[in-house]
Amino acid sequence: xxxxxxxxxxxxxxxxxxxxxxxxxxxxxxxxxxxxxxxxxxxxxxxxxxxxxxxxxxxxxxxxxxxxxxxxxxxxxxxxxxx
Amino acid sequence: xxxxxxxxxxxxxxxxxxxxxxxxxxxxxxxxxxxxxxxxxxxxxxxxxxxxxxxxxxxxxxxxxxxxxxxxxxxxxxxxxxxxxxxxxxxxxxxxxxxxxxxxxxxxxxxxxxxxxxxxxxxxxxxxxxxxxxxxxxxxxxxxxxxxxxxxxxxxxxxxxxxxxxxxxxxxxxxxxxxxxxxxxxxxxxxxxxxxxxxxxxxxxxxxxxxxxxxxxxxxxxxxxxxxxxxxxxxxxxxxxxxxxxxxxxxxxxxxxxxxxxxxxxxxxxxxxxxxxxxxxxxxxxxxxxxxxxxxxxxxxxxxxxxxxxxxxxxxxxxxxxxxxxxxxxxxxxxxxxxxxxxxxxxxxxxxxxxxxxxxxxxxxxxxxxxxxxxxxxxxxxxxxxxxxxxxxxxxxxxxxxxxxxxxxxxxxxxxxxxxxxxxxxx
Numbered sequence: 001x002x003x004x005x006x007x008x009x010x011x012x013x014x015x016x017x018x019x020x021x022x023x024x025x026x027x028x029x030x031x032x033x034x035x036x037x038x039x040x041x042x043x044x045x046x047x048x049x050x051x052x053x054x055x056x057x058x059x060x061x062x063x064x065x066x067x068x069x070x071x072x073x074x075x076x077x078x079x080x081x082x083x
Numbered sequence: 084x085x086x087x088x089x090x091x092x093x094x095x096x097x098x099x100x101x102x103x104x105x106x107x108x109x110x111x112x113x114x115x116x117x118x119x120x121x122x123x124x125x126x127x128x129x130x131x132x133x134x135x136x137x138x139x140x141x142x143x144x145x146x147x148x149x150x151x152x153x154x155x156x157x158x159x160x161x162x163x164x165x166x167x168x169x170x171x172x173x174x175x176x177x178x179x180x181x182x183x184x185x186x187x188x189x190x191x192x193x194x195x196x197x198x199x200x201x202x203x204x205x206x207x208x209x210x211x212x213x214x215x216x217x218x219x220x221x222x223x224x225x226x227x228x229x230x231x232x233x234x235x236x237x238x239x240x241x242x243x244x245x246x247x248x249x250x251x252x253x254x255x256x257x258x259x260x261x262x263x264x265x266x267x268x269x270x271x272x273x274x275x276x277x278x279x280x281x282x283x284x285x286x287x288x289x290x291x292x293x294x295x296x297x298x299x300x301x302x303x304x305x306x307x308x309x310x311x312x313x314x315x316x317x318x319x320x321x322x323x324x325x326x327x328x329x330x331x332x333x334x335x336x337x338x339x340x341x342x343x344x345x346x347x348x349x350x351x352x353x354x355x356x357x358x359x360x361x362x363x364x365x366x367x368x369x370x371x372x373x374x375x376x377x378x379x380x381x382x383x384x385x386x387x388x389x390x391x392x393x394x395x396x397x398x399x400x401x402x403x404x405x406x407x408x409x410x411x412x413x414x415x416x417x418x419x420x421x422x423x424x425x426x427x428x429x430x431x432x433x434x435x436x437x438x439x440x441x442x443x444x445x446x447x448x449x450x451x452x453x454x455x456x457x458x459x460x461x462x463x464x465x466x467x468x469x470x471x472x473x474x475x476x477x478x479x480x481x482x483x484x485x486x487x488x489x490x491x492x493x494x495x496x497x498x499x500x501x502x503x504x505x506x507x508x509x510x
Binding site: 031032033034035036037038039040043046047048049050051052072 | 166211212213218219220221222223226227229230231277278280281282292294300302350351353355357358359360
């Protein structure tokens with residue numbers, strides 16, 4: 001095939017491809033976006049973070065010593081004593 | 084074939100005292116059994132017989148391959164649980180001295196758990212991103228699996244690894260017991276930055292609290308910059324789905340950061356303007372200094388190396404040629420150099436670094452050694468491409484004292500006695 005014919009043929013294919021693309025809906029190009037939106041009120045049972053100021057704590061009171069006993073009784077790591 | 088003993092002028096000149104030879108023996112691929120002088124005289128080999136394996140057909144196929152039955156001792160070591168009621172709290176350490184190369188087989192990857200390994204159905208698992216984002220999002224495993232993925236070979240080292248050496252006396256135990264909270268794998272997953280971008284990070288957000296779905300809901304605060312840099316939400320470990328003890332179905336990978344932050348069983352990422360001050364960033368994983376103050380938020384594991392061969396349990400069998408081999412790594416970059424010593428650090432020679440030498444991954448180093456049969460103290464000293472050099476034990480203790488527990492990266496020593504047995508020593 002003559003080189004000029006090849007160029008013309010490629011141009012024809014590109015035009016064809018562009019027509020096919022134009023026929024399908026254009027997707028946004030900002031990422032997959034497969035995460036499902038969730039309302040803040042629907043995730044509250046998962047948000048168990050307690051801030052350093054105590055924000056997020058449930059009602060009640062206690063001491064570190066009481067907390068340690070609960071912690072150990074519930075099978076968490078043994079608090080390591082330091083020399 | 085070259086006869087023994089006529090090539091010593093080419094590559095076997097000593098490079099450091101007590102038998103360390105020039106690494107070019109490895110780099111140039113010209114290693115022949117011709118160490119200067121005291122080569123082992125081999126006994127005549129027995130006449131060869133046809134092995135039984137060639138006399139009958141072998142075994143059939145298996146769905147999931149297992150190591151040879153002759154390798155049954157190559158297993159993780161498991162510390163007795165502090166609380167007998169909770170078997171899953173503690174450590175399982177990688178048998179570094181029984182492995183080679185740089186990749187840890189999945190069944191031998193070290194495991195540090197704070198509340199046992201949960202049994203999680205991937206179809207039920209969810210990853211929540213919330214807090215200071217424009218739109219909180221929930222991801223299923225099916226959704227995550229549709230994202231573009233990338234792989235990264237990365238070491239994970241528990242911050243407490245080698246912490247047993249941060250004491251006044253040398254320690255019993257082998258490389259596994261002392262240094263085995265260290266492994267390296269090819270991790271594959273979704274860039275965390277992609278997911279955070281989709282949730283829309285608010286300008287006020289500076290930290291990401293990552294939380295696991297274990298019964299302790301173990302959580303750590305991670306700087307947002309790290310999450311946007313090279314963090315991965317990993318689905319795969321060395322090609323297969325992440326093992327349960329390493330976070331199935333998804334774990335966070337923060338290359339170079341202390342192991343505890345690479346949250347397993349990842350279920351929640353909360354963007355905040357300040358760290359949450361979780362248990363594992365206050366009472367644990369802080370470095371207590373001699374003056375009573377403590378470093379907090381010490382994230383990267385610093386440049387470090389250990390010798391795996393020789394090491395305790397791998398007795399040398401008579402004077403002669405041995406390879407000194409080990410692992411070097413840095414949470415801050417790539418290993419630039421490893422030096423080895425056989426005289427307790429008085430003289431050093433560079434080891435050969437085996438390719439690939441990747442940032443924040445284990446690098447295998449090797450050096451030829453002619454053991455005289457006398458006492459030797461073998462050490463390795465790593466330098467990374469930021470210029471950081473592994474400190475001596477004296478330097479480390481002078482700065483941090485003996486109570487730090489975490490981030491111990493000083494040069495460590497194996498003492499080889501006249502019988503060829505190795506043990507930890509402070510040199």
